[in-house]
Amino acid sequence: MGIVIPLEDAKESGIERLLALVTPDMERVNQTILSRAASDVTMIPEVANHLISSGGKRLRPMLTLAAAGLCGYGGNGHIKLAASVEFMHTATLLHDDVVDESDMRRGKLAARMLWGNEASVLVGDFLLGQAFKMMVEVGSLACLEVLSTAAAVIAEGEVMQLAAAKDTETGEDDYLAVIRAKTAALFGAAAEVGALLAERPKAEIAACRSYGLNLGIAFQLIDDALDYGGTSAKLGKNVGDDFREGKITLPVVLCFRRGTQDERIFWRRTLEKGEIEEGDLDIAIATMRKHRAIEDTVERARHYGAMARDALELFPASPWKIALNDVVDFCVNRIS
Amino acid sequence: MGIVIPLEDAKESGIERLLALVTPDMERVNQTILSRAASDVTMIPEVANHLISSGGKRLRPMLTLAAAGLCGYGGNGHIKLAASVEFMHTATLLHDDVVDESDMRRGKLAARMLWGNEASVLVGDFLLGQAFKMMVEVGSLACLEVLSTAAAVIAEGEVMQLAAAKDTETGEDDYLAVIRAKTAALFGAAAEVGALLAERPKAEIAACRSYGLNLGIAFQLIDDALDYGGTSAKLGKNVGDDFREGKITLPVVLCFRRGTQDERIFWRRTLEKGEIEEGDLDIAIATMRKHRAIEDTVERARHYGAMARDALELFPASPWKIALNDVVDFCVNRIS
Numbered sequence: 001m002g003i004v005i006p007l008e009d010a011k012e013s014g015i016e017r018l019l020a021l022v023t024p025d026m027e028r029v030n031q032t033i034l035s036r037a038a039s040d041v042t043m044i045p046e047v048a049n050h051l052i053s054s055g056g057k058r059l060r061p062m063l064t065l066a067a068a069g070l071c072g073y074g075g076n077g078h079i080k081l082a083a084s085v086e087f088m089h090t091a092t093l094l095h096d097d098v099v100d101e102s103d104m105r106r107g108k109l110a111a112r113m114l115w116g117n118e119a120s121v122l123v124g125d126f127l128l129g130q131a132f133k134m135m136v137e138v139g140s141l142a143c144l145e146v147l148s149t150a151a152a153v154i155a156e157g158e159v160m161q162l163a164a165a166k167d168t169e170t171g172e173d174d175y176l177a178v179i180r181a182k183t184a185a186l187f188g189a190a191a192e193v194g195a196l197l198a199e200r201p202k203a204e205i206a207a208c209r210s211y212g213l214n215l216g217i218a219f220q221l222i223d224d225a226l227d228y229g230g231t232s233a234k235l236g237k238n239v240g241d242d243f244r245e246g247k248i249t250l251p252v253v254l255c256f257r258r259g260t261q262d263e264r265i266f267w268r269r270t271l272e273k274g275e276i277e278e279g280d281l282d283i284a285i286a287t288m289r290k291h292r293a294i295e296d297t298v299e300r301a302r303h304y305g306a307m308a309r310d311a312l313e314l315f316p317a318s319p320w321k322i323a324l325n326d327v328v329d330f331c332v333n334r335i336s
Numbered sequence: 337m338g339i340v341i342p343l344e345d346a347k348e349s350g351i352e353r354l355l356a357l358v359t360p361d362m363e364r365v366n367q368t369i370l371s372r373a374a375s376d377v378t379m380i381p382e383v384a385n386h387l388i389s390s391g392g393k394r395l396r397p398m399l400t401l402a403a404a405g406l407c408g409y410g411g412n413g414h415i416k417l418a419a420s421v422e423f424m425h426t427a428t429l430l431h432d433d434v435v436d437e438s439d440m441r442r443g444k445l446a447a448r449m450l451w452g453n454e455a456s457v458l459v460g461d462f463l464l465g466q467a468f469k470m471m472v473e474v475g476s477l478a479c480l481e482v483l484s485t486a487a488a489v490i491a492e493g494e495v496m497q498l499a500a501a502k503d504t505e506t507g508e509d510d511y512l513a514v515i516r517a518k519t520a521a522l523f524g525a526a527a528e529v530g531a532l533l534a535e536r537p538k539a540e541i542a543a544c545r546s547y548g549l550n551l552g553i554a555f556q557l558i559d560d561a562l563d564y565g566g567t568s569a570k571l572g573k574n575v576g577d578d579f580r581e582g583k584i585t586l587p588v589v590l591c592f593r594r595g596t597q598d599e600r601i602f603w604r605r606t607l608e609k610g611e612i613e614e615g616d617l618d619i620a621i622a623t624m625r626k627h628r629a630i631e632d633t634v635e636r637a638r639h640y641g642a643m644a645r646d647a648l649e650l651f652p653a654s655p656w657k658i659a660l661n662d663v664v665d666f667c668v669n670r671i672s
Contacts, residue, residue: 041496095461098434099454118435121457122494125431125464129488132468136480144472144480152465158458160377 015330018323022065025079029061032083036130047111047123051090054106059327060190061086063215066327067194067208070312070320077138077197084147085190087131092154092186094124099158100245143193150189157181166246166272168256168264175253179220180213187216207314211324214308219331221301224249225294226334228285240281246271250300255293263287298332305332351666354659358401361415365397368419372466383447383459387426390442395663396526397422399551402663403530403544406648406656413474413533420483421526423467428490428522430460435494436581479529486525493517502608504592504600506584515556516549523552543650547660550644555667557637560585561630562670564621576617582607586636591629599623634668641668 019026037048061082068078096102097110098117104110112120128151135144161178164170191212195205227242228251242249248271256267266283269275288294305328315321355362373384397418404414432438433446434453440446448456464487471480497514500506527548531541563578564587578585584607592603602619605611624630641664651657 039492039495041492041499043495043499044492091461095457099457117453118498119495121431121434122491122498125427126488126491126495128461128464129484129486129491132484133481133488136477136484139477141472141475141477145469148465148468148472150465152462152469155458155462155465156375156377156380159375159379159455159462162454162458163377163379 014326014333015323017319017326018062018066021069021319021323022062025065025082026058026062028079029058029065029082029086032079032134033086036083036087036134037127039126043115043119044123044126047094047115047119048090048127050108050111050114051093051105052086054108056106058086059219060089060186063187063190063212063327064194066320066324067191067212068197069194070315070318070324071195071198071200071204071208073194073198075197077140077143078194080134080138081143081147081193081197082190084131084134085186085193087127087134088147088151088154089186091124091127091131092158094120094127096158099162102245138197140193140197142196146189146192146196150185153181153185157183157185164248166274167248168252168267168272170248170253172250172253175248175250176217179217183220184213184216187219188213191215204314207311210311211308214304214311215328215331218301218304218308218328221250221297221304222331222334224251225297225301227251228288229294240284243270243281243284244276246274250297251288251293254296255288255291258291258293259287301332305329350662350669351659353655353662354398354402357405357655357659358398361401361418362394362398364415365394365401365418365422368415368470369422372419372423372470373463375462379451379455380459380462383430383451383455384426384463386444386447386450387429387441388422390444392442394422395555396425396522399523399526399548399663400530402656402660403527403548404533405530406651406654406660407531407534407536407540407544409530409534411533413476413479414530416470416474417479417483417529417533418526420467420470421522421529423463423470424483424487424490425522427460427463427467428494430456430463432494435498438581474533476529476533478532482525482528482532486521489517489521493519493521500584502582502610503584504588504603504608506589508586508589511584511586511589512553515553519556520549520552523555524549527551540650543647546647547644550640550647551664551667554637554640554644554664557586557633557640558667558670560587561633561637563587564624565630576620579606579617579620580612582610586633587624587629590632591624591627594627594629595623637668641665 033052034049037045037052039045064082064085065078093105094111097105097112098120102110103113110120111123115123132148135147157178157180161182164174164178188209189212192205192209195208224242227239227249229239252267252271256264259267266280266287270280270284308328309325312321312324369388370385373381373388375381400418400421401414429441430447433441433448434456438446439449446456447459468484471483493514493516497518500510500514524545525548528541528545531544560578563575563585565575588603588607592600595603602616602623606616606620644664645661648657648660
């Protein structure tokens with residue numbers, strides 16, 4: 001999770017309409033993020049800003065702002081909720097690095113490499129606390145319910161992944177359940193709270209949630225596919241990270257199912273046992289190409305992208321709707 | 337933090353009146369705790385129950401119940417809030433073990449030794465998410481504000497401790513700021529939300545908070561003193577843990593200030609550099625006795641205990657008030 005596309009690429013890739021619409025609000029969100037990551041305990045803003053200022057595109061808070069815009073919200077609550085969503089995401093990244101023992105994050109050293117695991121765990125906890133404080137300030141119990149449920153579901157998804165880790169027998173359904181929880185739940189909640197604030201009818205709130213959830217699944221699947229085929233310069237993340245960490249992602253799930261006995265032995269050795277030799281990544285990619293595992297992962301992503309787009313069909317035409325549809329194209333087309 | 341007194345000792349030590357009053361509610365809290373730690377992801381209840389069922393006395397949730405009782409609360413919200421408080425505490429313990437690299441917790445292997453650091457971080461996050469979900473279900477924004485602020489303050493206190501760790505120059509004020517945040521804030525919030533639910537006048541709510549906060553400081557100071565003088569059988573935790581981990585607690589702060597140049601060299605070697613030799617713990621304890629550092633730590637604890645008792649004076653006589661005063665005696669007298 002936590003793929004990052006530098007802004008210059010983003011602009012070329014078709015979310016410029018969204019950026020234009022959210023920029024005034026996004027500046028307020030960024031100010032809120034900075035002021036709420038402040039603390040007299042200097043290590044807190046240091047660690048937080050290392051990650052916050054590391055070039056994340058802030059897609060999740062933008063979803064909150066865009067859903068609020070789509071639903072005609074006229075208040076200020078969306079600013080703090082968007083900042084809360086980003087803090088929840090940042091907290092997850094800090095804890096993920098500790099869990100995955102990652103050295104790098106967004107092309108920079110992971111916070112845990114600079115300040116230690118302790119600081120990553122605790123600053124994550126602090127940001128989560130600050131996120132809830134901001135939600136409480138907004139005062140919508142409905143939004144609080146959606147976001148606190150998402151927080152529990154995300155953690156549950158991470159534990160699920162931990163339990164399923166390095167098991168090449170993982171099925172597609174199991175894998176989908178993991179990314180639905182650990183990635184898509186926050187996308188869904190981010191969009192849903194934008195609509196909730198605007199007090200729209202149930203169906204529209206559900207549509208925003210569905211849009212976010214399906215977008216999140218598509219996003220993660222493309223991320224998985226890119227890890228076996230993108231270019232590292234574009235991603236700020238090296239191709240093969242998932243492979244080296246023994247992560248079972250959809251390309252692997254498909255490839256393992258479709259593979260020969262010898263290929264399965266290869267996947268078990270490399271991913272389950274972690275015995276990776278020179279040239280194994282090339283073999284992995286070649287095997288995936290042979291079984292069309294990457295292409296089919298992208299196909300699956302397109303399917304969820306289409307669902308996201310259909311969810312929005314409930315809404316009348318508007319610049320916000322166009323911009324949110326752009327995001328789907330942007331997420332899915334990162335691959336090509 | 338997180339000292340645990342087995343129930344049999346508790347009964348001898350004077351909180352039997354509190355136990356008698358809260359038992360019916362506490363059973364509902366325990367049921368809530370069990371049901372909310374449940375998950376289809378089996379690792380979650382395994383890890384959670386390892387800690388939850390490890391004999392913690394659940395002083396914090398009892399404070400919520402007792403404050404609600406003291407304030408004549410007649411609803412059901414205190415059950416879920418008490419369970420939330422315990423989940424927040426459990427999440428902190430899980431994360432603390434990772435941060436401190438502790439092997440043991442409450443006389444059992446720490447969860448991270450059995451399931452790994454990953455599970456400890458993530459199950460902690462899950463419990464925190466579940467805690468917020470329960471608070472949202474109770475629906476009091478005022479209680480949500482108090483508890484979400486406490487969550488941020490606790491994490492801030494832990495980072496503060498991390499930054500101050502192993503610095504023998506730490507002053508008493510600095511140390512008090514740390515334990516106020518990392519331990520006392522949750523005691524204070526636990527008691528405050530009990531009063532908030534009952535919609536009592538501001539002064540009574542503040543009195544409950546003050547009671548909890550000062551009790552929490554006293555509790556932690558006695559904990560610190562016990563670590564250099566209690567009996568391990570009584571504590572489920574070995575004397576000298578803080579010493580071995582290089583923790584700067586009040587007995588050390590006092591001892592360092594009052595010490596000779598040679599003694600300061602000793603503290604720097606053992607606590608800052610972690611170069612501990614056979615017999616050093618005995619030297620540490622003897623040096624503390626010489627400077628009356630343990631006795632004076634207990635004296636400080638009595639001072640905060642007295643403040644906790646005075647905070648309650650606002651309330652008319654009642655069995656709840658007697659029971660809450662018992663808790664102060666219990667916490668302070670654990671030492672003698």
